[in-house]
Amino acid sequence: MDYNFKEIEKKWQLFWSENSDLKTDYDDFENKKYCLTMFSYPSGDKLHIGHWYNYGPSDTLARYLKMKGFNVFQPQGFDAFGLPAENYAIKHGVHPHKSTHSNISTMKKQLESIGALYNWDKEVITSDKEYYRWTQWLFLKLYENNLAYRKEAMVNWDPVDQTVLANEQVLADGTSDRSGALVVQKPLVQWFFKITDYAEELLGYEGLSWPKKTIAMQKNWIGKSKGARVTFNVCDSDFKIDIFTTRPDTLFGATYLVVAPEHNLILDLNLINNKEIKAYCDQAANKSELQRSDLDKSKTGVFSGIYAAHPLTGKQIPIWIADYVMMNYGTGAIMAVPGHDQRDYEFAEKYDINIIKVVDDGNDVSIEDQAFTDYGTCINSDFLNNLKTKDAIDKMTVYLENEKIGESSITYRLKDWLISRQRYWGTPIPIVYDPDGNPHPIPDEYLPWTLPDDVEYKPKGTSPLGSSKELLERTEKIFGKGWKPEIDTMDTFVCSSWYYLRYPDSANSSEPFSYESTKWLPVDYYIGGAEHATMHLLYARFITKALNTLKIIDFNEPFTSLYHQGTITKDGAKMSKSKGNTVSPDIFLDQYGSDTFRCYLMFMGPYDEGGDWNDKGIKGISKFLSRAYRLCQQTVDYKETSDDLFVVHSTIQAVTNNLDEMKFNTALSRLMEFVNYFYAKGITASTKMIFIQLLSPLAPHISEELWSYENNTSVFISSWPICDSKYLEKDTIKIMVQVNGKLRASIEVDKSINKDKLVQIAKENQNVSKFILNKEIIREIYVPNKIINIVIKE
RNA sequence: GCCGCGAUGGUGGAAUUGGUAGACACGCUGGUCUUAGGAACCAGUGCUUAUGGCGUGGGGGUUCGACUCCCUCUCGCGGCACCA
Structure with missing residues (x-):
């Protein structure tokens, strides 16, 4: 290494933080680019490779955009509420506020080593009351507009972290996203945000430049399905059962009904008095969600003893209770069409229930061994006979509506967002209860409704805030004797669902953000991990749409362009402290410097693919930067040939295109080729300037140093080189x-x-x-x- | 089961989107210089039975021409799932 990177890095990091030429003009929205990288949790550990992989390349993009002449805003902050600080407090007795802030200052120092151009003057820390006061404002806005409500529901309980979780935070295998514990179901009264009101809107992605994969995941998660609701009358009673089906065309083939073991009919009709039924329902209740949805097990059920009248034929059909029907989807009851639904088929075979064929494929398809679930033509279906499935669905739906026995209906898999948490280190829910237990919003003048300090952190299955004398006294003092504070705190995803709105106006103490400052939005480039597809990214879209409906903001999508950086793994596994396979950047920074390390991460492969970490190639980057440095030490005066100019301008073109597409790896390859081409013959003064500019977003420190030898101002306020296509044409x-x-x-x-x-x-x-x-x-x-x-x- | 993504030298990866496969880099081999090199520089490096043949996970197809388009299969990753 023949340049002193340690000295250079320090020098220019200081320069960038102090130089006013590089500052964002907060009043110029015309030319704005809001570049945002998902903020992180201040863990107190050193920055790891993942942080670098997230922050380095996104800073390269921001610097590039700046040189393209945009007014770039690249804020940084901390998602500071959450369990680790609280667990640390339980173990060591240090107040989370204290440990969080000390972690933040360590982390900021470390972030400096990346050498990114951050707008630290707009920093946001979600656990500070200057911020969470407005998270409480958000809650109250939603509450006032019926988008936040309280209800008792079966909720996901994490027995390790001792708190409830949103559906989005439970993995497919039934474990907690955070603690890894097997989540159990528990009935609790909790606060929810009504994200389901926006299910349909959330399915629209017009004008967004988002990864297809992420859109697909969100669509999957929202899980829209079109069909019909049909009402069945229960024989010899006034009760009715609503069912949802996507195949109303098969209604003539419905030979029984199934209700979930939790269906209210069972209690309403006192079916539970029957020993056999009670035993079945109890057994279903004791099964975990995972056992319930185990596809391999054979279907079980119990006959309810009662019948329903088929709404078209009037025939009596039995009502069964079976746990293959879920209470939390649709209406918790189905019409079973064993001829054309495989699950119903298996059940009907097992319990010897009538199977009727009402759809054919034109070749007299057999339903001897299995159900025929494809579309086809109606048979044995009265007025639907000979109709194609699609037409039959339409006709049946119209018929149901005319006869007032059903209607067209859409069901979403998406559930309302459960935001209560039985933990200490989060935003207090700004609600108090009168002596009768009715909730009341806390008036604005008492906000921030601060987190009390006199608590027992250790969770006992109820919220730590419940142990605070101060909170109770505060509540009674303001609202009166017998009034009680809400003691749950909010999911930290609420904090991060609106932080991008706060950044441009983060010091505002009279409102969450001024209307003027929202002109910085939406975020132009949002970079972060794909694991947030159905959590943070969905919540943020919901909050933006809700605030748009409330006319607080005038746009309805938060992130115009979204990009997921890939994951850096170690020996194929995700790096994590618990696995002990983390790799620290420190030795590489010490040996090669920040520019080399950041470029190596970018050179590894496509940014959205990540890759398995190995340090074998880092020498190649180090060699390249040294060669670049040496090449730029002298200028050689000669008349450039058309070949030389071709190399210069095709490199400008390629690097520009590559950076536009965030193909940092190929941008670096092109610059390597450039150096290889000119290394032996030397470089002219003007071409050298172009090269330094092209290199500067990728390796900012060394480029700024080289630039400074001939210029008095930063390379980052110079304009990006322009490719002159006349040099690209050869004779x-x-x-x-x-x-x-x-x-x-x-x-x-x-x-x-x-x-x-x-x-x-x-x-x-x-x-x-x-x-x-x-x-x-x-x-x-x-x-x-x-x-x-x-x-x-x- | 359904949906999405991926598979290219010893390694990471590139390929103007149907037109020179393997750019760039690591590694390796040989050389120059050097007291020395784990520095720098130069040359070579897909495989091979070598004026040729074969090569982008396997098989088939479309085309003058396929890593690229179509069909099919295998493996890997991610999401959803008794979802009615």
């Missing part, structure tokens, strides 16, 4: 010659040449002529400027 072109699609020669010709002449030259080429000698030529294909293919008969 001669290289044409590849194929015979029957196989490459045989390459010829260099004048670019004005016509096809006939070119083909003639090609045929005369020694390596071509021997393959076409004495052969019949069938075709001669010429793709201008690229290739000739001579097709011969073999």
Whole structure:
């Protein structure tokens, strides 16, 4: 290494933080680019490779945009509420506020080593009362508008972290996203945000540049399905059962109904008095969600003893209770059509229930061994006979509506967002209860409704806030004797659901953000991990849409362009402290410096793919930067040839395109080729300036140093080089010659040449002529400027 | 089961979107210089039975021409799932 990177890095990091030329003009929205990287949790550990992989390349993008002439805003902050600080408090007795802030200052120091251009003057720390006061404002806005409500529900309980979790925070295997504990179901009164009101809107992605994968995941999660609701009357009673089906065309094939074991009919009709039914329901209740949804187990159920009237035929059909029907989807009851639904088929076979065929594929399809679930043509279906499934669905739906026995209906899988948490270190829910237990919002003048300090952190299954004398006294003092505070805190995802709105106006103490400051939004580039697809990113979209409905903001999507950086793994596994496979950047920073380390991460491969960590190639980057440094130590004065200028301008073009597409790896390759080309012959003064500019977003420190040798201002306020296409045109072109699609020669010709002449030259080429000698030529294909293919008969 | 993504030298990866497969880099081999090199520089490096043949997970197809498009299979990753 022949440049002193340690000295250079320190020098320019200080320069960037102090130089006013580089500051964002907060009043200029016209030309704005809001570049945001998902903020992180201040853990107190050192920055790891994941942080670097997130922050380094996104800073490269921001610096590039700045040089393109945009007014770039790249804020940074901390998602500071959450369990680790609280667990630390339980273990060591240190107040979370104290440990959090000490972690933040360590982390900020470390972030400096990346050398990113952050707008620290707009920093946001979600656990500070200046911030959470407005998270409480958000809650109250939603509450006032019926988008926040309290209800008792079966909720996900994490027995390790001793708190409830939102559906989004429970993994597919039934474990907690955070603690890894097996989540259990528990009935509790909790606060919810009504995200389901926005289910349909959330399915619209017009104008968004988002990864297809993420959109697919959200669509999957929202889980829209179209169908119909049908009402069945229970025989010999006034009760009715609503069912949801996506196949109303098969209604004539419904031979029984199934209700979930939790269905209210069971209590309403006193079916629970039947021993067998009670035993079945109890057993279902004791099963975990995971056991319940185990696809391999055979279906079980119990006959309810009662019947329903088929709404079209009037025939009595039995009502069964079975746990293959879930209470939390649709209406918790189905019409079973064993001929055309595989689950119903298996159940009907097992319990010997009638199976009717009402759909055929035109070839008299068999339903002897399994259900026929495809679309086809209606049979045995009265007025639907001979109709195609699609038409039959429409006709049946209209019929149901006319007869008032059903209606067209849409069901979403998405559930309302459970935001209560039985933990200490979070935003207090700004609600108090009167002596009768009715909730009341805390008036604005008492906000922030602060977290009390006199608590027992250790969770006992109820919220730590319940142990605070101060909180209770405060409540009674303000509201009166017998009034009680809400003691749950909010999910930290509430904090992060609106932080991007706060950044441009983070010091505002009279409102969450001024209307003027929202002109910085939406975020132009949002970069962060794909694991947030159905959590943070969905919540943020919901909050933005809700605030838009409330006319607080005038846009309805928070992030115009979204990009997920890939994951850096170690030996194929995700790096984590618990696995002990984390790699610290420290030794690499010490040995090679920040520029080299950040470039190496970018050079590893496509940014959205991440990759498995190994340090073998870092030397290559270090070598490249040293060569670049050496190349720029002198200038050589010579008249550049057309080849030289071709290299310069094609490099400008390629690097520009690559950075536009965040293909940092190929941008670096092009710059390496550039250095390799000029290394031996030396570089002219003007070309050197262009090269330094192209390199600067990727390796900012060394570039700023090299730039400073000849300039008085920062390279980052210089304008990005422009490719002059006149240098990209060459007088001669290289044409590849194929015979029957196989490459045989390459010829260099004048670019004005016509096809006939070119083909003639090609045929005369020694390596071509021997393959076409004495052969019949069938075709001669010429793709201008690229290739000739001579097709011969073999 | 359904949906989405992926598979290219010894390694990480590139390929103007149907037109030179393997750019760039690591590693390796040989050389120059050097007291020395784990520094710098130069050359070589897909495989091979080598004027040729074969090569982008396997098989088939479309095309003058396929890593690229179509069909099919295998493996890996991610999401959803008794979702009615």
